[in-house]
Every structure is written in C-alpha cells, then in structure tokens.
Amino acid sequence: MNTAPLNIQPHLHGLEQKLAALRHLQILVNILTGFSALLAAGIVLVGVEMTLDWWIELPRAVRLVLLLATGGVCGWIAARFLIRPLLSPPDDDTLALRIERATPGLRNRLISAVQLGHQERVSSPRLVERLIAETEQLAPTLAYHKAVHWKPLLQTAGAAFLLSLVAVAAFERARPASVDLLRRAMLMPVPVPRKTKxxxxxxxxxxxxGDNILIEAVAKGITPPHGHISLKYANGQTQTLTLLPATDDRSRFRRLLENVQESFTYKIKLNDGLSEDFDITVRPRPALASLRCFQIYPAYTGLAPTPRALGDLVLLAGSKLQLQAVPTKPLQRAVIRLAGPTREIPMQPGAEWTGEIPIPAQGLTGFSIGLLDRDGLTSKDETVYRIDIVPDKPPSVILTHPQRREELVTVYGTLWVGFEAADEYGIGAVFLHYKQDGSDAVKTVELDLEGQHPKTLRRRYEWKMSAISPLLLEGTSIEFWIEVRDTNNVTGPGVSVTPHHFLKVVSEAEKRAELMSRLDEFLGQIGAAADAQEKLTRSLGELIRQKPTP
Incomplete structure (x- = not known):
C-alpha cells in the first residue's frame, strides 16, 4: 500500500484561508450578538427597577440587591456570549460541517478534504490530492454566508434596537423624573421624583x-391643601398625623409635637410626594450625678483644703472653691456659671470634670454648672448654689502705753510705746508713724518682728527722741500712732491703726514739774482710797456690834 507524503499544500492553503475568514466572521457575529443581548438585558432590568422604584419607592438596600442582580445577569451574558466565543472559536472541522449542511451538493467532500489534508500519510495520496484540488476549485461557489449563525444576532439586535428606541423615548418623555430614577438605580442619594417634591x-x-419638636417640610411643585406625617415608634406603634400649611406660606407645612417621650422614625407625604425616613432620637438631658466642693484657702492662712457642703458655702475672700463633678452621661463641655459677675469658667474633663472658682472680696453670690453632652443637648434648670463671702477681718491693735493722749517729753528723753495686736491668720508688719506740727510729712519706723508672723503680739518699743532727725526743739508737738498690717496678700492687706496720740517737747524742768504733779495726784488718789477704806471698815464694825432686835 502506497503511503507517500502528500503534496497538497497549495490547494489546502486556499481552503484554510476561506475557513479562517469564516471563523473571524462568526466570532464577530457572536460578539455583536453578545453586545445586543447585554444591551437588551440591561435596558429591561434597569427599566424594571426604575419602574418599581417610582411605583413603590424601593429602599436603598433593595435597590442595591437589584443592582447586584443586574450586574450578575449582565456578567453571565458577557461570559456566555462575549468571552467564551473569543476563548473557544469554532475549528476548521466545525466550519466545514456548517458549509456542508448549507451546501448539500458537496456530499461530505469539504469535510473529507479538510480532515484528510491534515493527515501526514494516507493510503491513496493521489486520490486525496485530486479530492482537495477539486474541492479548492469549488470553493468560490460555496455558500459561506449560510454557514454563519445569523439568526441569534438578528433576533437579539432587533430586540435591543426596539428596546433602545422605547427606552430613549420613555426616558426623554419622563425627564427630569427619569434622570432621578436612573440616579437612584445607581444608588445615588436622590428622592423619588414626584409631581410634588x-x-x-x-x-x-x-x-x-419632654421637649417639643416642630416637624416642618416644604412642597415644591403642586402644593396640596394638607399633608400627612407617619410616625413609627421604637416599640412598633404607628401614628399618622395631619400637616397643615403655614398661614404666611402655603407651601410650608408644619406640625408641633409636644412633650416627646420616645424616639420615632417619620416620613412626610405631600400630594404624591414622599420624603425619606428621618429619625427623631429622644435622649435624657445631661445632669450631675454628684458634685463635691473643696475650699482652697489662701497660702497666707496656712490652712489645708477643706471639704465643704453645698448648702454651707461660707467662704473666706481670696480662697478658691474647687469643684469635682460627675455627670450622668458623657459630655463634650462643662462650664461653671457665676452669679453676680456674669462669667463662665470652663471645666476640665477627666474621670471627674474639675474647675476652680476664685472667691473675690465681693460681688459673687453663687454658681451653677452648665453641661453640654455629645448629642448637643444642654442641661436645664441648673441648681444655683449660694456663696456667702466672709472678708478677712483686719488685725486689732490697742496702744497700752502711754495711757494719756498727751505726753511731755524732753529732747533727749525716751518714750516707751507699748501696744497689743492680734490677727486671725498672722501679723505681717507693725509701723510707728509720726509727724511734727506744721508739716504733713509722715515719717515711719518699722518695728522688727524677727521674721515671725504671730497671731498675737505684745510689744514695747523704746523710742528715743534724740534719734529723730533733725533734732527736736523745745515747744515742738508730735503726733504719732501705731499701724498693724496682716499677712493677707490676696485681698488685703488688712490694716488697723491706733487712735492718734500727741507729744510735746519741753525742757527738763518742765518735765520734772509734770512728773511731780503726777506724783502728787497719785498720792492724793492713794490717800482718798485709804480714807474710803477706813470708813468702810468702821461701818462694818458697827454693824457687827449691833445686837439683833428682839
């Protein structure tokens, strides 16, 4: 049996070119068919979604599901009619069989030529060469166009064309409502188009x-005589109320809901227009769960911080009142509102909200706490806590020596100045002030407290007249007094002075005469006291000796 190699390439090449052209044409037809099916399905699915959305106003979640379904269907069509034909085009045998069916007179000649031409060795090479040559000669007369599957393309393209015409006409006729519906189908946040927006x-x-809430809406387009508001509470209860137009603007509809106790969802209907769902959330107002107060005394008092009851805020001027507040819910801001001076002091957040009130000498009468929570709600009817300010009393001072308001001194004499002073928190300084007659210039001598700040002080100061510069002259009058200051460096210092005393500079002879006069006066007082004592003694003796009357 002869199995010599075939010499058929010139004839077979012509057949393969025609089959390749037919393959490309079939792939193009398949792609056009897929695009037509994809367009038709997209128009139908999006149109159905837009129609349903206009009819029953689909929630966003439902529109998302429909959009995903549309994407899934379009994806399947693309995979079936676009991607698959490109990945698995028809081979030569398949195309040859299609041509055989379209041209019955070939009687399997084309398929035999294609299959035998692809074999390297055959039993009758001359017969095969003749078969392929004859088939190649018949190639121009073959009905290649009948081998292409045109029917699916014509059907899908025709349907897509008709649907496109209807869709474009309906879309243009329904503008601008159709634009909004398409945007909603793409999940954009726009309302359903209505005659009344x-x-x-x-x-x-x-x-x-417990607050009131005014539900208010505006009608754009056709304005109805009234509208409705549908309420749905958290417990499932529903309620429908009437919305009436405002007297000053008939397109504005209002309804006041008083003393709201529960959260609810609502939507407004005006004519055929329906709003989105909105939420009214009811929350308790912020309030104080606890409030603690501590009085921070001024440093000069040496007193430690002291807790204070809210009903007993009697505070020393110059102190600070430290507040530690615990709210009933998280806050974004808290302030201390002062009564008297209109002022707010911000509080600092933490485990407790803290703040300090400086206590002035006067003017402040109380405070309250203002709260603002994270929902923007403020506290209401805040309690005003009364503050009574106690001023720091000035020190007390008395001059114990000399006792007489006027004294005589000599140029080189010494005057003992004695005094007693006291202060609740400490004496800061003591001064001896004096001035001479005929002059307003006050001279001052500060007494040495040796760095101490005692609460009570008893002291005698040796005042030498010769230390006064310039040297005093006889006949000069001096006015002097003692001044005491406390340690109050916040609202003070507190100052107290003794009554003014007077000195007159005299000669030594005049001073001796004054001393002798005092001595005589003193001795006279002693004699008078002795006589009075003696009389009292005699009267007492007579009373004792008297016998009682029977």
Whole structure:
C-alpha cells in the first residue's frame, strides 16, 4: 500500500484561508450578538427597577440587591456570549460541517478534504490530492454566508434596537423624573421624583426627653391643601398625623409635637410626594450625678483644703472653691456659671470634670454648672448654689502705753510705746508713724518682728527722741500712732491703726514739774482710797456690834 507524503499544500492553503475568514466572521457575529443581548438585558432590568422604584419607592438596600442582580445577569451574558466565543472559536472541522449542511451538493467532500489534508500519510495520496484540488476549485461557489449563525444576532439586535428606541423615548418623555430614577438605580442619594417634591426641613434630630419638636417640610411643585406625617415608634406603634400649611406660606407645612417621650422614625407625604425616613432620637438631658466642693484657702492662712457642703458655702475672700463633678452621661463641655459677675469658667474633663472658682472680696453670690453632652443637648434648670463671702477681718491693735493722749517729753528723753495686736491668720508688719506740727510729712519706723508672723503680739518699743532727725526743739508737738498690717496678700492687706496720740517737747524742768504733779495726784488718789477704806471698815464694825432686835 502506497503511503507517500502528500503534496497538497497549495490547494489546502486556499481552503484554510476561506475557513479562517469564516471563523473571524462568526466570532464577530457572536460578539455583536453578545453586545445586543447585554444591551437588551440591561435596558429591561434597569427599566424594571426604575419602574418599581417610582411605583413603590424601593429602599436603598433593595435597590442595591437589584443592582447586584443586574450586574450578575449582565456578567453571565458577557461570559456566555462575549468571552467564551473569543476563548473557544469554532475549528476548521466545525466550519466545514456548517458549509456542508448549507451546501448539500458537496456530499461530505469539504469535510473529507479538510480532515484528510491534515493527515501526514494516507493510503491513496493521489486520490486525496485530486479530492482537495477539486474541492479548492469549488470553493468560490460555496455558500459561506449560510454557514454563519445569523439568526441569534438578528433576533437579539432587533430586540435591543426596539428596546433602545422605547427606552430613549420613555426616558426623554419622563425627564427630569427619569434622570432621578436612573440616579437612584445607581444608588445615588436622590428622592423619588414626584409631581410634588417634599423637602423636609427638620430631618434627623436629637432632642431631650419632654421637649417639643416642630416637624416642618416644604412642597415644591403642586402644593396640596394638607399633608400627612407617619410616625413609627421604637416599640412598633404607628401614628399618622395631619400637616397643615403655614398661614404666611402655603407651601410650608408644619406640625408641633409636644412633650416627646420616645424616639420615632417619620416620613412626610405631600400630594404624591414622599420624603425619606428621618429619625427623631429622644435622649435624657445631661445632669450631675454628684458634685463635691473643696475650699482652697489662701497660702497666707496656712490652712489645708477643706471639704465643704453645698448648702454651707461660707467662704473666706481670696480662697478658691474647687469643684469635682460627675455627670450622668458623657459630655463634650462643662462650664461653671457665676452669679453676680456674669462669667463662665470652663471645666476640665477627666474621670471627674474639675474647675476652680476664685472667691473675690465681693460681688459673687453663687454658681451653677452648665453641661453640654455629645448629642448637643444642654442641661436645664441648673441648681444655683449660694456663696456667702466672709472678708478677712483686719488685725486689732490697742496702744497700752502711754495711757494719756498727751505726753511731755524732753529732747533727749525716751518714750516707751507699748501696744497689743492680734490677727486671725498672722501679723505681717507693725509701723510707728509720726509727724511734727506744721508739716504733713509722715515719717515711719518699722518695728522688727524677727521674721515671725504671730497671731498675737505684745510689744514695747523704746523710742528715743534724740534719734529723730533733725533734732527736736523745745515747744515742738508730735503726733504719732501705731499701724498693724496682716499677712493677707490676696485681698488685703488688712490694716488697723491706733487712735492718734500727741507729744510735746519741753525742757527738763518742765518735765520734772509734770512728773511731780503726777506724783502728787497719785498720792492724793492713794490717800482718798485709804480714807474710803477706813470708813468702810468702821461701818462694818458697827454693824457687827449691833445686837439683833428682839
């Protein structure tokens, strides 16, 4: 049997070119069919979603599911009619069989030529060469176009074309409503187009329990005589109320809900327009769970911080009142509102909200705490805590020596100046002030306290007249007094002075005469006292000797 190699390439090449051209045409037809099917499915699915959305206003979650379903269907069509034909095009045998079916007169000649031409050795090479040559000669007369599957393309393209015409016509006729519906199908946040567009002015709100809330909306387009608001509470209860137009603007609809106790969701309907769902969230107002007070005394008092009861805020001027507040809910801000001077002091956040009130000498009468929570709700009817300010009393001082308001001194004499002073928190300084007659210039001598700040002080100061410069002259008058200051460096210092005393500079002879006069006066007082004592003694003796009357 002869199995010599075939010499058929010139004839076979012509057949392969025609089959390759047919393959490319079939792939193009398949791609066009897939695009037509994809377009038709997209128009139908998006149109159905837009229609349903306009009819029953689909929630966003439902629109998302429909959009994903549309994407899934379109993805399947693309994989089936676009990607698959490109990845698995028809081979030569398949195309040859299609041509055989379209040209019955070939009687399997084309498929035999293609299959035998791809074999390297055959039993009758001359017969095969003749078969391929004859088939190649018949190639121009073959009905290649009948081997292409045109029907699916014509059907899908025709359907896509008709659907596109209907969709474009409907889309243009329904503008601008169709634009909004398409945007909603793409999950954009736009309302369903209606003859009446509802613009809700209240929208989402957080209010305090027991507050009133004004639900307000504006109608754009056709304005109805009234509208409705549908409420749905957290417990499932529903309620429908009427919205009436405002007297000054018939397109504005309002409804005041008083003393709201529960959260609810609401939507507004005006004519055929329906708003989105909005939430009114009811929360308790912020309040104080606890409030502690500590009085911080001024440093000069030497006193430690002391807890104070809110009902007993009697505070020393110059102190600070430290507040430690615990709110009932998280806050974004807290302030101390002062009564008297209108002022707010911000409090610092932490485990407790803290703040300090400086206590002035006067004017402050109380305080309250203002709270602002993270929902924007403020505290209400804050308690005003009364503050009574106690001023730091000035020190007390008395001059114990000399006792007489006027004294005589000599130029080189010495005057003992004695005094007693006291202060609740400590004496800061003691001064001896004096001035001479005919002059307003006051001279001062500061007495040495040896760095101490005693609360009580008893002291005698040796005042030498010769230390006064310039040297005093006889006949000069001197006015002097003692001044005591406390350690109050916040609202003070407190100052007290003794009554003014007077000195007159005399000669030594005049001083001796004054001393002798005092001595005589003193001795006279002693004699008078002795006589009075003697009389009293005699009267007492007579009373004792008297016998009682029977």
């Amino acid at each position: 509802v613009i809700c002015l209240t929208q989402n709100r957080v209010i305090a329990r």
